[in-house]
Amino acid sequence: MEQKTRIHAEDGKQEMIITRSFDLPVDLLFKAYEEAEIIEQWMGTKVRKLENRKYGGYLFETHDPKGNLAFEASGTIHDFVPDKRIVRTFEMSNAPFDVQLEFLDFEPLSDTTSKLTMHVVYRSATIRDQVLKLPFAQGINMAHNRLQDIVNKLK
Amino acid sequence: MNLRRDVFQALADPTRRAILLLVASQSMTAGAIAANFDTARPTVSKHLQILTECDLLQQEQNGREIYYHFNPQKMKEVADFIEPFRKLWDDRFNKLEAIMKQRMNKSSDKKQ
Numbered sequence: 001m002e003q004k005t006r007i008h009a010e011d012g013k014q015e016m017i018i019t020r021s022f023d024l025p026v027d028l029l030f031k032a033y034e035e036a037e038i039i040e041q042w043m044g045t046k047v048r049k050l051e052n053r054k055y056g057g058y059l060f061e062t063h064d065p066k067g068n069l070a071f072e073a074s075g076t077i078h079d080f081v082p083d084k085r086i087v088r089t090f091e092m093s094n095a096p097f098d099v100q101l102e103f104l105d106f107e108p109l110s111d112t113t114s115k116l117t118m119h120v121v122y123r124s125a126t127i128r129d130q131v132l133k134l135p136f137a138q139g140i141n142m143a144h145n146r147l148q149d150i151v152n153k154l155k
Numbered sequence: 156m157n158l159r160r161d162v163f164q165a166l167a168d169p170t171r172r173a174i175l176l177l178v179a180s181q182s183m184t185a186g187a188i189a190a191n192f193d194t195a196r197p198t199v200s201k202h203l204q205i206l207t208e209c210d211l212l213q214q215e216q217n218g219r220e221i222y223y224h225f226n227p228q229k230m231k232e233v234a235d236f237i238e239p240f241r242k243l244w245d246d247r248f249n250k251l252e253a254i255m256k257q258r259m260n261k262s263s264d265k266k267q
Binding site for chain 1: 236237238239240241242243244245247248250251252254255256258259
């Protein structure tokens with residue numbers, strides 16, 4: 001089966017391309033990036049600020065169940081063309097990855113389907129690889145933590 | 156989702172890693188695998204079940220015996236460090252698609 005989400009990351013390059021096809025008309029796909037309330041649902045984060053215009057900015061925040069800040073990301077919007085394109089920066093707070101540049105292109109494939117191409121540029125190839133490996137490392141950590149929980153219960 | 160089927164969880168256990176190493180060299184029956192461990196037979200069976208559920212092992216019926224094969228394809232997927240990153244975005248985009256489809260259906264209901 002062909003994968004709907006694809007990652008293209010060549011060795012030694014400081015960029016990657018994420019592509020995804022959707023069973024959605026392009027205007028609905030774009031809307032999911034345009035409305036704070038919808039972003040909150042699929043990104044699983046609070047949207048503190050979202051100014052969809054050139055020179056605008058955004059701020060996302062996620063808190064853990066205890067109310068501590070777990071994730072914070074922000075950026076500046078450089079270009080905002082409805083149903084077509086968003087160019088923005090993205091930076092995670094308290095993470096050693098520096099700011100990244102994102103080009104989001106939205107295109108219709110038919111009246112009912114569309115495609116998103118995310119071109120992400122990092123400060124260096126090393127940082128790109130670190131960001132790519134993050135969910136992999138978390139997967140292993142989570143497995144180890146679960147194992148640790150089980151072991152602790154046995155004690 | 157059954158956490159037990161998570162391939163990372165499966166690999167986090169040292170006995171299961173030892174089983175994979177053993178079966179990687181040749182296909183074996185559950186009995187032959189269990190003979191290599193001090194662990195109780197039902198415990199080994201449980202490990203085999205977990206490894207099979209997450210596709211690291213495959214079963215093949217040979218007469219009355221069931222042989223366990225190592226699945227290098229699945230291992231390759233795990234070794235590919237990009238896969239969890241891809242999965243993260245795939246899950247997000249699936250959610251986005253589901254939410255927007257729901258809205259699309261709701262608004263078409265209103266029009267009727």
